[in-house]
Amino acid sequence: MEKNSLIAPFLKWVGGKRQLIPAINQLLPRHYNCYYEAFVGGGAVLFNIQPGKAVINDFNPELINVYKVIKNHPEALIKDLKRHKNESDYFYEVRALDRQVSFARLSDIKKASRIIYLNKTCYNGLYRVNSAGEFNAPFGRYKNPNIVNDVTIRAVSEFLNANDITILNGDFEKAVESAQKDDFVYFDPPYVPVSQSANFTGYVKGGFDLAEQERLRNVCHQLHNRGVKFLLSNSSTPVIHELYKDYDIQIVKATRAINSNALKRGAIDEVLIRNYE
Template sequence: MANNRINPLARPFLKWAGGKRQLLEEINTHVPNKINTYYEPFIGAGAVLFNLQAKKAVIGDTNSELINCYHVIKDNLDELIEDLNKHKNEKDYFYSIRELDRTENYNDLSPIIKASRIIYLNKTCYNGLFRVNSQGQFNTPFGKYKNPKIVDEIVLKAVSKYLNNSHVKIQNCDFEECVSAAKKGDFVYFDPPYDPVSDTASFTGYDINGFNKDQQQRLKDVFEELTNNGINCMLSNSKTPFITELYKEYNIINVSATRNINSKASKRGKIEEVLVLNYDPKNTK
């Protein structure tokens, strides 16, 4: 989908496990040219959203901390930047900020303070790993970076400008609810937490709810319902026997991606992924 007004400075403002920046060229090859409304119900860091910069979009995620960041960047940018500038790249300070969601008055903090906290922790934690424990508390350790870019003012301003100059609906909700209003002529991109390639490879810790095989099956059911309604859909996932069997009646494209966000350096590197399409991309250009 061509958009001559794309601002290249609008790009992910967070590091994100499974981020799609390196696969954008491949994804672009298969995106329909004409899209009425773009839907992305697992928005994450928004690499595909910011790459397309659709004039009408509906984005969502079950991670309330993440969705709060999008709202604050859109509505309270100056206050957010002001608060981000207060943070320090120091270990003791990092843990004092990380501990805030263990306190009784955490819910009393303003959305601006919460967004500033998440962006700060993401920029300074180990390997940029956004991870929460079973209580929904951020639990990634300090990253010990010499000079992390805590305040990326240029990117934040570009993201805010896009969110304000386009019709982007931001929702904190389940993926099924997020796409419930989609209709023919719209385009849905699903980038769920991936099916683990081994019993020890699972990373679903970005959200307290997790994402197991039952959820993958439910997602496939939604994918099928949208297909039956004539809505173009694309889905990313890991290339596992479970996923390839689940979507075997659809157009499966194999892609290779380098994953750098892993607690063990030996586990980083090229992994096999798939793009699943319910349409022939040649017929949408």
Template sequence: MKYDKLVEPVVKWAGGKRQLLPELKKYIPKNISTYYEPFLGGAAVLFDIQPKKAVVSDINEELINLYMAIRDNVDELIEDLKKHKNTPDYFYKIRGLDRETSIYSKLTKVERASRIHYLNKTCYNGLFRVNMAGQFNSPFGNYKNPNITNEITIRAVSKYLNEANIKLKYCDYEETLKSIRKGAFVYFDPPYDPVSNSSNFTGYAKGGFNRDEQWRLRNVCDKLNSKGIKFLLSNSSTDFILDLYKDYNTKIIQAKRFINSNGNKRGEIDEVLVRNYG
């Protein structure tokens, strides 16, 4: 399987890792039996390193359904994407489908995937956000010519997902790691600990990710460490996170944030990389 530079994220994602890849790749081990990524999101790391064997997951059902449609029904998906219109009325009609249970339940998996990809490409700032009921609630972006079909990238990603041994799962991250064995490597990119009360964005899936969840994740990291399984974790460099992982190797890095409802708050912020190896 040859490396394909056309394989790249198909969705814009809050906290996406594309601009951090040069730094992240310094710490990804060379010899990995199986790559695990249990907070898949936009999949920037997966698509950049393109492992031959991986187990990846997310708790966002619509996102995993999109990746499955790209893998299993790429031609149907591309044809369906061509029908969408870049207008406010059409956008809000499509966005509102998940409020209409009787209509939404009749959508095929491909139609659901097409809907979520369309909304991501045309919503404001590419912000994938849902409310507490799990309904997509980002407003219309008013872009002149968004690449809704995105055919070249989608076909490249489909080819990779079919040629490599990639397991896609819709589940909690602990479930993803149940059968992990020594020799595997885990990259964690969870919802970040908020740096301020106003920056508490956890809306990529209903339910959020509070500090109790951050503690649960640290406990999972401890279990991996006790088994001799290497992990790398990204998070915001808050005092809470730095204290939580004080027993591990940490490195503060600078990251640019391009997704924020307040344009003045986009820019460089400190993040931390945590790992249990040298």
């Protein structure tokens, strides 16, 4: 089936996979039944593959709410996005909403609209929360941010409705427990930090430590034993090479622009790991 190029990520997300898509495309299995993505994030891989049947999941309830609202209420979301202003004072007002008791009473549409607005107008355009789970990225001062991306929202909504896509919000292990022989799972977890200071787990409260990486590897073993195909991306670090030594590991170059020091941004080694030919 021909892919629709209008179906694309509607948020910029930490660890987004757009630039790894060519390498991922080369390693996708030729045949599989249901597609699973346990850490869907901004959805770059999902929207590139555009599967007819999929189960997508993320631990972040705010993010999954945006997916559900885009699927079920695209026009109401577009309408709400149009009321936002690209102004500093207004930005901080909207950002502060999750620090108020009344936040729980906001409709799902308003919450989704808020996340998209903050994502498009905050500095570096990333979703980032503090230890209390409150959005804490500063105002970005962009001249003309694309707050109301109605074309993408409508295209993604159509895709989510026209296909058999199950949207989950929970633990990665639970998200793939129904995967069967000849299904295909893509894992894009929070990466093992390359250095002590590089810790990008701030977009999920509680982080993703070594014990979680080991649990993920154990889930990969279980999937392999059930005849499920999996592909996993992570940083090219000794711990990852050791954890997945039983599988095919390909090193790929990726440009990461998250470091606050521009001199430290650039091509770094990442890995794509798979259990099939």
